[in-house]
Each structure stands twice: as C-alpha cells, then as structure tokens.
Amino acid sequence: MENNRRQILDMLAEGRIQVEEAERLLSLVSQEGDSEDSGQSTKENRPPSKYLRVCVEPGDDADEDRTERVNIRVPMALIRAGVKLAALIPSQAADSVNEELRKKGIKFDVSSFKADDLDPLIDALHDLEVDVKDGQHKVRVFVE
C-alpha cells in the first residue's frame, strides 16, 4: 500500500495527474488497505483449525433401508505429524515412491512437500466447505 501511495504522489509531482485525481486515487488505496487490514485481523483473531470433519448422511431421496452414516473427525495435528514423517523418507526410497506414483499418473514429488507448507494450506482450508448432495447421500467435508 505504501508503494501505491508513493507512486500516486510521484505522478502528482510530475504533473501527470491532477490534484483531484490524486485525491481520488489515494482514497481508493486507503480503502483497499483498510479492507486488507480487517481481513488480516480477522484471520489473526480466528482460532486455529483443529479438526478435519467428513460427514456422510442419507440424502432426501434415500431409501428407508439405506441408513449409512459416517462421521469422521481427524485432528489436524495428526495430518501435520504424518507430513513430517513423510519428510523423513530417505532419498533412495523417495525416488522409488515417486516412480510408483508416476506409473499411476500422479506427478508428485514426495520429498518436496514440507510440514511448513501445510500451515498456509490448513489456514486456507478454514473457509472450505464441500457439500455434495446426490439424492442418496449428503457428503460434507469441512474444517473446524
């Protein structure tokens, strides 16, 4: 935001824009900065995600005898620990794992994924909610 304000003031000094236009641009930049700050403070105030939940329930059109219900709650700490454990895979073993994944059509390098990469992903998942309804089942995946 400071860069944007600096650029606007430089353009005003060079005479490329008028005072009214500079004023309008500065007010727009300050509005963007306020919304970013409130978003940042919302993210900072938000409690950290603790669990990944997967819920499967019978849908509205489900038969009466179909009463499958699945409720799974996985602690995020378990996912983090699993990723950290994967980081211990020696390079020789990682190469053979990568080769097997490539044979299945998955181009993924096991050794490239670090536990530090997981935290921004988990933060982004906080607002994720997958809701699938196909008549027979309702599937919900969310983070709490």
Added chain:
Amino acid sequence: MMWPPSVLTIKIKKESRDFSLWLPLFAFWPFLLLAAIALAPVVLVLTIVFWRAGWGRPMLYSGPMFFAMFCALRGLEIDVQNQGKLVHLSFK
C-alpha cells in the same frame, strides 16, 4: 505440549451382538517410557552404523516422530452406522 491419548473407546454393534472396549491407554505410558529408554542406545548405535547409507537421520528422528503421531491421535473419532450396525472408535 501434546499429551498422548489417555483412553481408547471401541464400540461394535451388530443385530444381536454388542462389543464395547474401554482401554485405559494411560496405563501403558510407563511401559512405553521404559521401552523408549531401553531402545535409545540401540537406536543410537544403528543410527551411527547406517548414517552413511542415508538411513541414519530417519532412524534418529523416527522415534520422536512416531511419538508425535501417537500424541496427535487424541481427538480422532470414527463413527460408521449402517442398518443397525455400528462401529465407533475414539481416542480421548
């Protein structure tokens, strides 16, 4: 610090049979600690022996990593119900 789970609860229900298990995992903590202390010198020797082969670091960190995974099991719940059958597993 994360503590390991204290209790494991397993419930399995079928039409006419019920099976419930309440396992106090905290009773096993002293045995786990003793096993860790007993195995520590062995792991250290194996780490030194296999260090050049590239397996030393995994061997050294695997113990703490598995312990961290065991601690992270606290809060895991799996609940599956289907036509009068129920399987419930939870770590608390």
